[in-house]
Amino acid sequence: MFRLIFRILALFALAVAVVMAVIDATRSIAASALVVTPLGESWYSVSPDTLNLSQALIQRYTFPVIWDPAIIYILTLPGWLVFAVLALLFHAIGYRRKRHAFS
DSSP states (O other), rough: HHHHHHHHHHHHHHHHHHHHHHHHHHHHHHHHHHHOOBHHHHHHHHHHHHHHHHHHHHHHHHHHIIIIIHHHHHHHBBHHHHHHHHHHHHHHHOOOOOOOOOO
């Protein structure tokens, strides 16, 4: 059951990564230069309230030190890269290894 959930999460994260990569590629072609959109910028353009809420929740209910070095670094990475890594991580967790029968 949990493997199915992680496989679905991997598929969703991969789909988001592909969409974000296509958007960056389209912008790069239009600008005739490499354009990479950070995850934080994409998140802010879609839903600034949830970005501010997540910052407040992380700083209030967990260690406030986590936000500045760790989360800020992740938010400056390209969005497609973050979701591609998440897709690989979820796929690795949900992967079912085939058992070989020894003869």
